[in-house]
Amino acid sequence: MADTYKRLILEGIGGPWRMDEAEIPTPGVGQILVKMKVSSICNQTDLNTIRGYHPPHDYQIQMMVPHDMRKYRGAVPDELSDVYPSRDYPFNPYPTTMGHEGMGEIVAIGPMPEPVQKFAHPHGRLMDLTPTFKVGDRVGLTGTIGGFGEYVLTVPEECVLIPDTLTDEQASLTEPVMVVSGVIKQCVRQDDDVLILGQGALGLIATQLAKLYGARRIITTEPVAFKRELSKKFGADIVLDPNETNIVHAIEEITNGRGMPVIIECAGVPDTIRMIPYLAEYQCRVGQIGACCEPVLTDWSYIHFKGMRITCQMQGNLVGTTPGHSGKRAVKLMERMDLDSLITHRLDFTVEATEQIFKEIEEKADVIKAIYTFK
Incomplete structure (x- = not known):
């Protein structure tokens, strides 16, 4: 496979977008490399990240919250600023990778540590904690960072095995x-x-x-x-x-x-x-x-x-479960749902198509789910 891959980067509030070329990573201990097939846009959170309201997801997982974004973009003082925590968020949230929904195929798996096989359920039931996968598996991604890119480095807990009953496009909606x-x-x-x-x-x-x-x-x-x-x-x-x-x-x-x-x-x-x-x-x-x-x-x-x-x-x-268990439950439900009707826009993986679709989303056009398909 090629040595590099393409990914979209949002440079700051309001843009611009940039198509970045990065080296395809090698998965380390406990990591999985997924070649993306389909990535979907989350209209509200992705648009609000562009507008500077929602913390970028790669900073949200580092405990950035909305009042940090208000302070960052200078939207203070406001009616709540006198009760905000005094400490400022320590990182600059831009530039940021984007995309936290989608699916792909596992192409490499790093060394896996000894799995924790069971954990105690609150109601006394024992459940598997660590999911297992193999190269070639189709997986839905549940909150993985950097989905607007041709490859994603993730962990087993953020992957859900996709059955043949779901198409790639349908499986891209696993996270929502x-x-x-x-x-x-x-x-x-x-x-x-x-x-x-x-x-x-x-x-x-x-x-x-x-x-x-x-x-x-x-x-x-x-x-x-x-x-x-x-x-x-x-x-x-x-x-x-x-x-x-x-x-x-x-x-x-x-x-x-x-x-x-x-x-x-x-x-x-x-x-x-x-x-x-x-x-x-x-x-x-x-x-x-x-x-x-x-x-x-x-x-x-x-x-x-x-x-x-x-x-x-x-x-x-x-609470009382694991992301993998929730994902399995979601896949069972997805097999009984009309997911195709939710996908209204199919995009080229370009800066121009990205700028256009977010303009349409902001203008309240008939965009429900827009997706990128990767070759």
Whole structure:
């Protein structure tokens, strides 16, 4: 194989993008080298990284959080700056590699340390901790850094074996399905009524999964007509347009004032999050999926007054299980989902195509999932 590979680099807030050529790495102890086949764009987090709101993923894993980005881009003082931690984040987050979703083929495996074969499950069950792979395996990547590139260096815990029943394009959505399924599994029970705020890629995945987990009635909200139609196709019983309808009043009418027992927030914007206390039924289970990076004015006290339980994607994937186990569960669900309808754009792996697709995403065009395919 060639000695070098291409990868996209984001130089700073707003760009520019640069196509970098780097030496193909040799996997070290505990590492796996994956030749990428398909990489997908995460509309919200990737766009917000370009805008300087979301920490780049290779810095997020080093504990960078949204207020660090506000300080970095000079968006202080703001209404919260007097309570920010005093210590500044020690690294410059740009330039950064991009891409944390996708799939590929294992081409090399480094020496593996002695695996930890079992660990104690909170409910007394023993589970395998270290997944095993071989060269030639097709794997979905679950949060791996640098997916906008022809090769990725990763670890077994971030790989999920892909069966022949899934195409490469379908398998590129392993990570988003995994993170959404962790929330849905915690929040949705048989015969629940479920409200899903937002029908972008994650919201549409949540709609399909809520149906698979046995929801009785699914209500969704979405301002884009094309996405509202997909929402109906994927199982939504009622689809509301927030540009035409007061969502709180509509839910009040639909539920005769009780509110919703399950709310899944997938839009990741303040306008949807601030409504949640008034949409919630007493003892409501709230799943937070959208990656909002802006401060939100909300009635926090309703967690107390209504006894709301709030969970998020990281809890669903890391508590009482392993990433590999969550990934296996996601793959089983993916075999029962319509993933092809989510892929709306197929891109050339170029700077020009990258700049154009993010312009379309920012302008609220009909982009659900855009993917790069590597030769």
